[in-house]
Amino acid sequence: MFHFTYPHIHSIIEVVDFFFFKNLKNKKMIYYKYVMLKTLKKNFLMILLLSCVTHLVLGQDVELGQEYLKAGEFEKAKLIFQKLAKNKESAKVIHKPYLQTLIKLKEWDEAEKFLKKQIKSVDKNFSYLADYGRLLELTEKTEEATKQYNLAIDKVKTDDELVIELVTDFSKNMQYDLAIQTIEKTRESYKNEYKFAVRLAKLYRIQGKVPQMIEEYLKFGLSKENREMAQSILQDELKEEKELEQLEKILYTKVQKNPEEAYYSEVLIWHMIQKKEFYKAFVQARALDRRYRKEGMQVMDLGFMAHQNKDYVNSGKIFEYLIKEYPKNPNYPLWRRMLINAKEEVIKSVYPINTADIRLLINEYTKMLEELGTNQKTLEAVRNKGLLYAFYLNEKDTAIVVLENAIKIANGDQQFIDKCKLDLGDVYLLKSEPWEATLLYSQVEKSEKDSPLGYEAKLKNAKLAYFRGDFELSREVLDILKQATTREIANDAMELSLLIQENTGADSTEKAMKAYANVEMLLFQHRNQEAIAALDLMEKTFKGDPLEDEVIFLRAMTYLKQGDTEKGVKDLETIIQKFPIELKGDDATYQLAKTYQEKLNQPAKAMKLYQDLLTKYPGSIYGADARKRFRNLRGDTIN
Numbered sequence: 170m171f172h173f174t175y176p177h178i179h180s181i182i183e184v185v186d187f188f189f190f191k192n193l194k195n196k197k198m199i200y201y202k203y204v205m206l207k208t209l210k211k212n213f214l215m216i217l218l219l220s221c222v223t224h225l226v227l228g229q230d231v232e233l234g235q236e237y238l239k240a241g242e243f244e245k246a247k248l249i250f251q252k253l254a255k256n257k258e259s260a261k262v263i264h265k266p267y268l269q270t271l272i273k274l275k276e277w278d279e280a281e282k283f284l285k286k287q288i289k290s291v292d293k294n295f296s297y298l299a300d301y302g303r304l305l306e307l308t309e310k311t312e313e314a315t316k317q318y319n320l321a322i323d324k325v326k327t328d329d330e331l332v333i334e335l336v337t338d339f340s341k342n343m344q345y346d347l348a349i350q351t352i353e354k355t356r357e358s359y360k361n362e363y364k365f366a367v368r369l370a371k372l373y374r375i376q377g378k379v380p381q382m383i384e385e386y387l388k389f390g391l392s393k394e395n396r397e398m399a400q401s402i403l404q405d406e407l408k409e410e411k412e413l414e415q416l417e418k419i420l421y422t423k424v425q426k427n428p429e430e431a432y433y434s435e436v437l438i439w440h441m442i443q444k445k446e447f448y449k450a451f452v453q454a455r456a457l458d459r460r461y462r463k464e465g466m467q468v469m470d471l472g473f474m475a476h477q478n479k480d481y482v483n484s485g486k487i488f489e490y491l492i493k494e495y496p497k498n499p500n501y502p503l504w505r506r507m508l509i510n511a512k513e514e515v516i517k518s519v520y521p522i523n524t525a526d527i528r529l530l531i532n533e534y535t536k537m538l539e540e541l542g543t544n545q546k547t548l549e550a551v552r553n554k555g556l557l558y559a560f561y562l563n564e565k566d567t568a569i570v571v572l573e574n575a576i577k578i579a580n581g582d583q584q585f586i587d588k589c590k591l592d593l594g595d596v597y598l599l600k601s602e603p604w605e606a607t608l609l610y611s612q613v614e615k616s617e618k619d620s621p622l623g624y625e626a627k628l629k630n631a632k633l634a635y636f637r638g639d640f641e642l643s644r645e646v647l648d649i650l651k652q653a654t655t656r657e658i659a660n661d662a663m664e665l666s667l668l669i670q671e672n673t674g675a676d677s678t679e680k681a682m683k684a685y686a687n688v689e690m691l692l693f694q695h696r697n698q699e700a701i702a703a704l705d706l707m708e709k710t711f712k713g714d715p716l717e718d719e720v721i722f723l724r725a726m727t728y729l730k731q732g733d734t735e736k737g738v739k740d741l742e743t744i745i746q747k748f749p750i751e752l753k754g755d756d757a758t759y760q761l762a763k764t765y766q767e768k769l770n771q772p773a774k775a776m777k778l779y780q781d782l783l784t785k786y787p788g789s790i791y792g793a794d795a796r797k798r799f800r801n802l803r804g805d806t807i808n
Contacts, residue, residue: 231259235266238273246270254283257290268300277308295321295335303342322351326358336368345372363388367402379412383419391432400439410800416440424453431457438471445797447475447483455490465491465498472504476511481518485511502537502546509533510553517561520732527561543578548585551575552592559596560695568596587613587622594629598636599694607633624654628662636690638683640669667752672716681711685719697727718748722757729760734768755786759795772802 230249237246250267253259260267264287271280284301288294302317325331332355339348349372352365370385383403390399407413417440423433434453441450454468472487488508492501509530516526534554541547552575559568572589579585594609610630617623631646643665650662672682684707691700704724711717725740741764744757762778765771779799782789789795 231263231266234263234270238266238270243270243273247274247276260287260290264297264300268304272304272307277304280304293324293331295324295331296338298324299335299338299342299347303344318347318350322347322354325351326355329355332365333368336365336372340372340375345376348372363391370402374406379407380415380419382406383416387419387423387433387436390436396432396435400436403440404443413440413444431461438467442471442474445478445480447471447478447480448486451475451483451487451490458494465495465500469500469504472507476507479514481511481514485515502541502544505537505541506547506550506553509537509550513553513557520730522561524562527557531557545580545582548575548579548582551578552585552589555589555596556592559592559599563695565596565600569593572596583616584622587617587626591622591626591629598633601694603633603637621655621658624650624658628654628658631662632665635665635669635686636693638679638686640673640679640682640686644669668719671752672719681707681714681716684711685716685723688723692723692727697731701727718744718751718753721748722753725757726760729764729768734764738764738769749785755782755789755791758782758786759789759791762795762798766798766802776802 230253234246234249234253237243237249246266247270250263250270253263254267267283268280271277271283281301281304284297284304287297288301291297298317298321302314302321305311305314305317321335325335332351336348336351339345339351349369352369352372356362356364366385366389370382370389373379373382373385386399386403386406389402390396403416407416417437420433420437420440423430424437427433434457438450438453438457441447441453450471451468454471457463458465458468468487468491472484472491475481475484475487485508488504488511491498491504492508495501495504498504512533513530516522516530531554534550534557538547538550543551551571555568555571555575558564558571572593576586576589579589590609590613594606594613597603597605597609607630610626610633613626614623614630617626627646628650631643631650634640634643634646647662647666647669651659651666654662669682672685673679684703688700688703688707691697691703701724704720704727707720708717708724711720721740721744725737725744728734728737728740738761741757741761744751744753745761748754748757758778759782762775762782765778766775776799779795779802782795783792783799786792
């Protein structure tokens with residue numbers, strides 16, 4: 170309804186003045202003009218006043234009717250709405266509450282009469298048709314109701330905006346099948362099976378039809394500009410293991426049926442990476458690499474991702490493929506080094522470490538350097554050789570020579586030089602020369618200030634102070650590192666700071682803490698037998714000390730590293746039984762579960778322990794991995 174305002178009236182008067190009186194010259198006609206203008210203005214003001222009053226009364230009546238409806242006084246509400254329904258404009262305003270009132274009163278004939286009148290009075294009457302359909306359903310006229318719904322859908326199927334309005338209307342009334350039918354008929358009309366994919370996916374989610382929902386989100390992602398968003402939506406929507414399995418099954422089917430469409434393989438690779446199943450991701454990436462001749466770029470990224478996630482076995486397989494497939498690629502030296510490094514990490518994870526395997530690794534590094542020369546892409550190989558000599562062959566002087574040589578040939582690469590200096594500091598610590606070590610650490614602190622490498626140097630200095638028994642200095646540095654560094658270093662700093670805080674100050678000598686720090690120093694130097702003897706002595710000497718669970722746990726981990734699984738298991742079980750609520754309770758549970766799974770091949774015991782970890786220690790940092798391992802043991806993983 171049009172609302173008149175004073176500016177509207179003034180403009181109209183001006184128009185009348187121009188067209189009717191512009192040629193009047195004599196006084197008599199001027200007088201007539203004056204009288205007419207005055208009358209016209211008066212009439213318009215009256216119209217404006219009546220309009221305002223009418224709207225005010227209408228608003229009050231609608232509000233009163235709705236109040237009666239809310240209060241359950243349906244007869245009173247009906248009387249008000251019935252009067253308003255006689256006017257075409259006000260009938261639109263009270264359509265929903267009047268219809269609701271008639272339904273409450275079960276006055277079906279009156280409701281049908283009103284709806285038919287509304288349908289005739291409006292062109293875009295699809296929502297009225299839907300209301301009529303719902304009314305017919307209430308009176309058990311199913312076939313007629315279906316006819317009205319179909320009429321509504323046919324009215325909107327070629328207009329996107331109206332389609333969304335009708336889908337929303339059906340959804341509000343929980344008529345999800347009809348909302349889905351609206352989209353399906355629209356797709357038929359446009360001959361486009363991807364239209365409104367996200368909206369349809371949401372409807373399927375409401376109905377619990379997860380496979381259909383996944384199909385629609387995959388359709389949405391077929392457009393390149395939508396792919397990242399589609400993956401993000403899938404990640405948010407699919408939380409349950411069963412739903413993730415359904416996604417995986419659908420993707421495998423899509424890949425098999427549409428081998429020419431890279432999109433489905435790419436989504437499958439993304440999904441496998443989310444699950445950290447890097448070998449499965451590699452199988453798909455390799456197929457894409459060969460089919461589309463991608464020169465190994467996507468596969469290389471996957472190899473680095475596997476390496477970062479400490480899946481060294483599959484990282485090695487990936488880099489081995491790249492070396493064989495692309496020997497002339499500029500990245501070949503990097504891939505070669507990464508393959509050897511992956512092998513190195515696998516060898517170092519098996520206890521006790523086989524020194525013969527370490528020497529084979531050193532030979533591989535040497536052969537690689539001879540073939541490819543020493544350059545920016547192979548410098549890390551020189552450094553790795555030095556570390557193997559120092560930490561796994563106990564040839565510390567040889568390690569120093571190799572690392573110092575690496576610094577000389579670094580050609581001004583300051584970051585690489587500083588990495589080697591940190592390594593040299595560690596080697597001097599192995600040799601029990603702490604002053605040489607701290608000198609090198611401090612040089613890197615200054616050179617790499619406010620960088621991750623600088624923070625690492627600071628952490629090494631803090632640990633060195635801890636080894637020497639200077640706990641106050643160590644904590645001062647650790648507290649700084651907790652605030653301004655990478656997450657990994659921050660976590661290490663926090664853990665050591667907490668250990669010091671909880672185990673110092675009880676007595677002036679701090680004997681237990683100093684003995685424990687000395688054991689950690691022995692372990693750093695790979696003097697494992699001496700460390701175990703010292704831990705045995707500590708267990709007897711400091712019985713009942715707050716450090717008791719830490720002592721037993723450290724001994725357990727040392728036994729496991731040496732391959733003495735029986736003694737390691739015994740110590741871990743002691744912690745779980747005697748110190749379940751102490752700091753090492755969840756650590757012991759997790760490590761014992763892993764041992765049963767990986768070393769003793771007792772999956773049932775491992776599953777029980779993973780389950781205990783999840784229920785007894787819900788906030789544990791091992792929670793995510795324990796859940797994944799438990800599901801794998803249960804057989805949830807799709808092969």
